Amino acid sequence: MTLMQLDPVLARRDEIHRIAASSLRRRLGLSRVxxxxxxxxxxxxxxxxxxxxxxxxxxxxxxxxxAFFTHLPTPAGIPGGGISNAIIxxxxxxxxxxxxxxxxxxxxxxxxxxxxxxxxxxxxxxADVLAGVPSITLGIFAYxxxxxTLGHFSGVSASFALxxxxxxxxxxxxxxxxxxxxxxLVEGGLSLGARRVSIARRVIIxxxxxGLITGVLLGLARAAGETAPLLFTAIGNQFMATNPTQPLxxxxxxxxxxxIQAYPDLQKSAWGTALLLxxxxxxxxVGSRLVAARLQRVRR
Amino acid sequence: xxxxxxVPRSGTATGVRRVLxxxxxxxxxxxxxxxxxxxxxxxxxxxxxxxxxxxxxxxFGIGFITGTTWDPVHAHLGALTFxxxxxxxxxxxxxxxxxxxIGTALMLSHLAPLRLRMALGTAVELLAAVPSVVYGxxxxxxxxxxxxxxxxxxxxxxxxxxxxxGGAQLGIxxxxxxxVLFVMVLPTMVAIxxxxxxxxxxxxxxxxxxxxxxxxxxxxxxxxPTARTGILGASTLAMGRxxxxxxxxxxxxxxxxxxxxxxxxxxxxxxxVIANEFTEATEPYHLSAxxxxxxILLAVAVLVNVVARLxxxxxSRQQSAVGIGVL
Numbered sequence: 001m002t003l004m005q006l007d008p009v010l011a012r013r014d015e016i017h018r019i020a021a022s023s024l025r026r027r028l029g030l031s032r033v034x035x036x037x038x039x040x041x042x043x044x045x046x047x048x049x050x051x052x053x054x055x056x057x058x059x060x061x062x063x064x065x066x067a068f069f070t071h072l073p074t075p076a077g078i079p080g081g082g083i084s085n086a087i088i089x090x091x092x093x094x095x096x097x098x099x100x101x102x103x104x105x106x107x108x109x110x111x112x113x114x115x116x117x118x119x120x121x122x123x124x125x126x127a128d129v130l131a132g133v134p135s136i137t138l139g140i141f142a143y144x145x146x147x148x149t150l151g152h153f154s155g156v157s158a159s160f161a162l163x164x165x166x167x168x169x170x171x172x173x174x175x176x177x178x179x180x181x182x183x184x185l186v187e188g189g190l191s192l193g194a195r196r197v198s199i200a201r202r203v204i205i206x207x208x209x210x211g212l213i214t215g216v217l218l219g220l221a222r223a224a225g226e227t228a229p230l231l232f233t234a235i236g237n238q239f240m241a242t243n244p245t246q247p248l249x250x251x252x253x254x255x256x257x258x259x260i261q262a263y264p265d266l267q268k269s270a271w272g273t274a275l276l277l278x279x280x281x282x283x284x285x286v287g288s289r290l291v292a293a294r295l296q297r298v299r300r
Numbered sequence: 301x302x303x304x305x306x307v308p309r310s311g312t313a314t315g316v317r318r319v320l321x322x323x324x325x326x327x328x329x330x331x332x333x334x335x336x337x338x339x340x341x342x343x344x345x346x347x348x349x350x351x352x353x354x355x356x357x358x359x360f361g362i363g364f365i366t367g368t369t370w371d372p373v374h375a376h377l378g379a380l381t382f383x384x385x386x387x388x389x390x391x392x393x394x395x396x397x398x399x400x401x402i403g404t405a406l407m408l409s410h411l412a413p414l415r416l417r418m419a420l421g422t423a424v425e426l427l428a429a430v431p432s433v434v435y436g437x438x439x440x441x442x443x444x445x446x447x448x449x450x451x452x453x454x455x456x457x458x459x460x461x462x463x464x465x466g467g468a469q470l471g472i473x474x475x476x477x478x479x480v481l482f483v484m485v486l487p488t489m490v491a492i493x494x495x496x497x498x499x500x501x502x503x504x505x506x507x508x509x510x511x512x513x514x515x516x517x518x519x520x521x522x523x524x525p526t527a528r529t530g531i532l533g534a535s536t537l538a539m540g541r542x543x544x545x546x547x548x549x550x551x552x553x554x555x556x557x558x559x560x561x562x563x564x565x566x567x568x569x570x571x572x573v574i575a576n577e578f579t580e581a582t583e584p585y586h587l588s589a590x591x592x593x594x595x596i597l598l599a600v601a602v603l604v605n606v607v608a609r610l611x612x613x614x615x616s617r618q619q620s621a622v623g624i625g626v627l
Contacts, residue, residue: 031516035411041403042412045490046420048483049427052438108338111331123335125609126342132537132605134544136571137349137598140578140591144348164341171338195320197327218429225431228546228571232578252433256547259437267441274434285429289422 053278060275063268073238073254076263083273085240089155089248093234094224096159096244101166101223102216108167109174109215110200124175131168138164139229147233155241155248158234165226166219173218177211178204210295217288221281227252251277346598353592356585364592370557372577372586379570379593381559385474386569386597388560389549390542392478393485397542398535400482401489405531406519408490409497421494428487436548439480444471444552447479452564467562474560474567477553481545485538492537492612496530497523533611540604544597546571570597 009016071082108127112120138161146157181204189199205212230236230253237249251273259270357364360377367378408421448471455475456465500523508518524531554566555576568576570593581587 027514027517031514034516034520038403038406038411041400042407042420045400045404045486048443049424049486051442052427052430052435052483055438055442056434104334104337107331107334111335114328114331115335119335123338125606126339128609128613129602129605130342132540132544132601132608134546134571134594134597134601136544136546136574137594137601138345140352140574140594141345141348143578144352144591145344164345167338193316193320195323195327197323200327221429225429225433227431227433228575231575235579252431252547255431255433255437256551259433259440260551270437271441274437277431278434281429281431282426285426 056271056275056278059268059271060273060278063272064275068269068272072240073269076261076266079265081265081269083249083251083254083269083276085237086249086251086254086273087276088240088242089234089237090224090250090252092242092244093155093158093162093230093248093250094220096156097162097166097223098216098220100159101163101170101219104163105167105170105215105219106174106212109171110178110204112171112175113178113204124172127168127171130164131172134228135161135165135226136228136231139231139233142229142233150245153233153235153247155234155244155246158230158248158250159244161229161233162223162226165229166223169219169222170215173215174208174212177208177215180211181207210291214288214292214295217284217291221284221288224284225252225277225281227256231256251280349591349595349598353588353595356588356592357595359585360589364589365596368559370573372581372583372589375583375585377585377589379589379596381557382568382570382573382593383596384559385553385567386543386571386600388474388567389477389481389553389569390539392475393481393542394535394539396479396482397485397489397538401486401493401534401538402524402531404486404490405493405497405534406523408494410519410523411515421491424487424490424494428491432484432545432548433551435480435484436551439476439483439548439552440472443480444476447471447476451475451479455563463561465563467565469564470554470566472552472554472566473564474553475563477549477567477569480548480552481542484545484548485541488541489534489538492534493527493531496527496534496612499530500526529611533608533613536604536608536611540601540608543604544571544601546575550575570594 067080068082069087070084071080072085073083074081108123112124141164142157142161146160147153150157185203185207186199189203194202230250234248234250234253236253236257237247241248254273255270255277258266258273261267356377359375360367363378365378365383366380367376368380369376369378370381371377404424408417408424412420448469452469452471452475456469459465504522504526505518508522513521549569550572553569553572555568555572556566557568557573558565560567574590574594574597577586578590581590
């Protein structure tokens with residue numbers, strides 16, 4: 001009796017090899033097809049995003065000249081108009097929003113970083129949910145609270161809505177930054193007899209500063225491009241206005257209001273303004289990333 | 301010690317301790333007040349909307365949610381048209397965004413060459429920050445004409461002339477709104493899914509590879525199931541964005557107060573009707589009804605976001621983009 005006859009597996013060796021090989025072929029084939037589909041999806045995802053940037057840069061850049069940044073809007077058909085009032089208006093609206101939201105958000109972030117109770121995690125969760133609230137509902141809040149009380153549309157009511165939009169980003173980013181401060185530093189300060197407030201001012205805030213800057217820049221980036229809450233707060237203005245208690249123009253409003261017009265020169269100014277917004281926001285986002293990267297390097 | 305500015309110079313040890321205790325209490329109190337103010341702000345937000353919406357809810361009752369007539373002049377107001385519009389645009393966006401988003405996230409977390417992963421990952425995150433009004437402008441002036449000429453006839457031919465693809469092919473309408481929303485929520489979907497997919501422990505992947513699994517089998521049977529909760533969370537979060545998106549949708553949906561009979565028909569969502577009519581609402585109940593629509597929208601968005609955050613939080617670490625509340 002040979003070995004082959006004794007061992008049934010050995011006897012069917014060739015058959016088993018064949019089955020294994022065909023299974024491997026099938027599995028490898030499936031793997032290749034599936035990965036090709038994923039690659040296709042990546043391309044499908046990238047095409048519209050690339051096209052968006054191409055159009056915004058291409059159409060926007062052709063609208064840019066000196067007058068575009070320094071002149072007031074002109075009626076459709078009259079050349080030489082600009083968006084100077086929207087630039088000033090956006091600076092005022094976003095500036096007031098930031099002036100309110102940054103200190104408020106940072107203090108709440110600090111409070112959340114110092115606390116670990118049920119209430120703190122509830123507030124943290126509320127901030128996260130607030131980040132996903134449709135911005136138009138915050139516009140209605142600002143309308144109900146400020147526009148109806150003042151009796152007219154105004155820049156500050158827009159600042160109020162945008163400030164609330166910035167809050168969750170600043171709160172969560174600053175809390176994360178405050179929490180990265182090593183406990184030993186805080187305990188060192190405590191052991192020297194320092195007051196909590198001095199530790200916050202002299203240890204926690206300086207160490208967390210890069211993270212705080214990241215959070216503030218991201219918050220600004222989020223607020224600067226928002227349009228929906230401005231529709232019934234700042235509402236827009238064809239003239240140069242700098243009084244925040246009066247209606248103001250803003251960059252996102254120009255993109256929306258001019259973009260939906262049928263006049264080519266208004267659409268052109270909408271593209272130019274869109275490019276300005278995208279440049280501004282990418283600048284803020286990239287800036288926040290560089291600050292974060294620097295933080296990583298220093299820590300290492 | 302006495303040179304340290306944070307310690308009071310004079311007084312006994314007890315005095316120092318008392319000063320410290322008072323100071324620390326003030327500090328904690330200050331933080332507590334800020335946190336309380338935040339909670340008050342949130343409560344004020346919800347109650348002010350509820351108060352302004354209550355006349356409409358009281359007057360129209362349940363009919364406000366089930367009615368399809370939107371006639372401000374005769375004060376017949378039912379918001380079902382807009383609820384349906386929001387659900388349909390969101391559905392179109394998610395049908396496209398979920399598979400394409402997961403595929404792209406797999407590429408960016410496991411399949412693409414390392415350098416490409418980093419570059420594309422950053423690019424996707426930056427695109428998530430592009431304002432929605434820019435997506436709307438691009439959708440209206442670039443995508444709409446293209447959809448009218450190329451996509452609408454193609455889909456109409458694909459499905460034959462059934463009623464869901466009937467009617468005029470205008471470019472703007474339900475389908476375009478869905479497509480623009482898809483492009484808008486894709487960066488969010490990809491960035492978060494990539495984070496949770498990348499967080500799957502290497503040991504599990506190596507164990508599967510050691511058992512002879514192919515690359516796809518590892519992803520399909522090990523990586524995706526492990527990250528399932530996080531991907532569900534990412535999809536829900538993207539859905540929350542799609543539901544509440546206002547300005548981009550308003551620019552491309554055609555703004556017609558009718559339940560769309562076809563994929564190509566113009567429609568209206570909860571957010572777009574508010575954006576369109578809010579400043580022109582002078583008839584009785586009109587403004588209140590629009591705020592009531594906002595209350596419904598807010599309730600849906602909060603519900604979706606609570607679910608999403610719970611799902612994502614259970615898997616993602618604090619340092620990710622989700623943790624710092626960016627996406």
